[in-house]
Every structure is written in C-alpha cells, then in structure tokens.
Amino acid sequence: MKLATSTWVKIALIGLLCLGVCGWLGGCGRGVWFASSPLWPGGVLGCAGINAVDGALSGLAQPGNYETTTEGTRFEADASEVSAIEVNWLAGSGQVRVAPDSETGGKVIVEETVRGGSCPVMVCEVEDGTLSVSYMEGHGGLSGCSQSWFGQKDLTVTVPASLGEKLELFGLEAASGRYTVENLNCGELELGVASGEVDMTGLAAKRAELSVASGRVHVQGAITENIGLDQASGDVSLSLPDAAPAEVTGSMASGSLTLELPADTQLAAEVDKTSGNFNNEFANQGNGNGKPCSLSFAMISGAFTVRPAA
Numbered sequence: 001m002k003l004a005t006s007t008w009v010k011i012a013l014i015g016l017l018c019l020g021v022c023g024w025l026g027g028c029g030r031g032v033w034f035a036s037s038p039l040w041p042g043g044v045l046g047c048a049g050i051n052a053v054d055g056a057l058s059g060l061a062q063p064g065n066y067e068t069t070t071e072g073t074r075f076e077a078d079a080s081e082v083s084a085i086e087v088n089w090l091a092g093s094g095q096v097r098v099a100p101d102s103e104t105g106g107k108v109i110v111e112e113t114v115r116g117g118s119c120p121v122m123v124c125e126v127e128d129g130t131l132s133v134s135y136m137e138g139h140g141g142l143s144g145c146s147q148s149w150f151g152q153k154d155l156t157v158t159v160p161a162s163l164g165e166k167l168e169l170f171g172l173e174a175a176s177g178r179y180t181v182e183n184l185n186c187g188e189l190e191l192g193v194a195s196g197e198v199d200m201t202g203l204a205a206k207r208a209e210l211s212v213a214s215g216r217v218h219v220q221g222a223i224t225e226n227i228g229l230d231q232a233s234g235d236v237s238l239s240l241p242d243a244a245p246a247e248v249t250g251s252m253a254s255g256s257l258t259l260e261l262p263a264d265t266q267l268a269a270e271v272d273k274t275s276g277n278f279n280n281e282f283a284n285q286g287n288g289n290g291k292p293c294s295l296s297f298a299m300i301s302g303a304f305t306v307r308p309a310a
Helices: 005-025 051-059 143-148
Strands: 066-069 072-078 084-089 093-099 107-115 123-127 130-134 152-160 167-174 178-182 185-193 197-212 216-231 235-239 247-252 256-261 266-273 277-280 292-299 303-308
Touching: 072 123, 084 093, 084 152, 093 167, 107 130, 167 178, 167 197, 185 216, 266 277, 266 303, 292 303
Parallel strands: 084 130, 084 167, 093 152, 093 178, 167 185, 178 197, 185 197, 197 216, 216 235, 216 247, 235 256, 247 292, 256 303, 266 292, 277 303
Antiparallel strands: 066 072, 072 107, 107 152, 123 130
C-alpha cells in the first residue's frame, strides 16, 4: 500500500495540531465572563473587559438551566432532549460517567468546579438534540488573559443510564488536562486530543474517529464496525477484548500504538511504513475462526503493535 496524497495531508495536519493549539492559546479574543467577577456574584472581573457581558448572555440563552456559586457552575438538560454530547475543554480535568436515572432525575448534569481563583465560565447549550459543553464562550485564546486567571477548572458530566446506553454520538476535544470516560454506549465516538491524558473504560460503540497530536490515550471496551485513527505522536492504546471492529484504518507519524483484539480474530493486515516498527502477533498464530478484521495503516515512524487481548 502506497501513501496517498490525502494520507500525507492528514499526517501533516495532525502534526500541526499542537502548533495550532499553541497559536490559538496566544491571543485574547472577544471576551469571556469570569466566575467570581463583579458581573458574577462574588468576585473580580478578568481582563476581558465589558465584552464579557455579551459572551455571558449568549451562554445563558436558556434561563433556568444554570446555577452558579462561588465554587463553579451547574447546568442541567432533560435527557429526553439529548441524543448526542460534545465536550470541548481546554485544561484542568474532566470526568464523564453514567449514573442511575434515580440519581440524576432523568437529566444530564454538567458541573464545573473552580479551584484556586477566577476562571472563565463554561458555556452549555442544547441544539438539535446535541448537548455542547465548552470551556468558555467565544474563540479567543488564553495567554492574553492569563494574568487574571488564577484557578483551575474541573468538569463532571453525569449521564443518566437511560441515555448513556443509547447515545448517537459522544465527542471530546481536549487541548490538555486529564479526562476519564466510563461506561458509555454510543453509535459513534469522536475523540480529538492535542495533549494530556484520556482514559475511556467500558466503552461500547459502533464507530470511532480518533485524532491524537500528543499525550496518552487509552480506550477499553468494544468498537464493532470501524476505527479511524490519525496519530502524530503520543501513546495510544486500544484494548478491545470482546469484539473486533470490521475495519481499522489510519496513519501514524510517530509515537506508540497498541491495538488489542480478541484472540480468535481473523486479521488481514496491510501496513505501509517508511520507518519504525510494526509487530503483528496474529501473524504467528495463523488465522482464527472469529470475526474478520481488516487493518490498513500508513506509518512514517514509531512503534505499532497488534496483539491478542489478555
């Protein structure tokens, strides 16, 4: 298999993602409303200035869904109105977990906790069935406001079991920080990681698209149809002991990648590498009698191992 032009473009774009994030962080945009500002009960206005008012009001477009304290912000959405969840978070930590409906009252609960000082307020909205959770309003960067940001933000998204078992899509875009996702069942997973750590356990999905610029990503569970992965660097581990996907495609510029599949998987692997190391442990044990899996991958460098799950 030869590297197609589109593959080289993908690898280049993923490789530039970190630089893009750094550049994005370098500016101060239209302004954000800070938790603990004079315009927010109990605090000091950040450097964003009066433009913050417009940003905050757009974030509060759904009256009654927000609750705020000096420790952070809480947002609730009726699970019956949500079919997809997308999280875009810049730093700190995040946890997405599934809980009994009796605990959540049939709602998706989003909570941010601010530690150590002022931070911009998160923005949540439900539109066309998609619950979007963003670190802040607007598209400006961080460093221009950094002198006024003293705290860290921790995010918790609690999904009622009735929704956590049938989400159409779950997406996470993480610039940095540490994130855990537990026991989600979704039709499609979209994961973009610039840096930091993402640990997903108990996942059940049909399809997955992963873009990793750097950092560490671990996914454990089942992805039954197809996986697309573009990796610039970092450490990626996909442990799928219960069911092999029908197809795995992607590209890798550097870093480490481990793919674990059921021991009886009928694996057909085609990997084109410029450098680096590809280790296929299934090649040493013959074809299994389990589910067929097609692997098509392009490597510039790095280490890629495919092996039976323990």
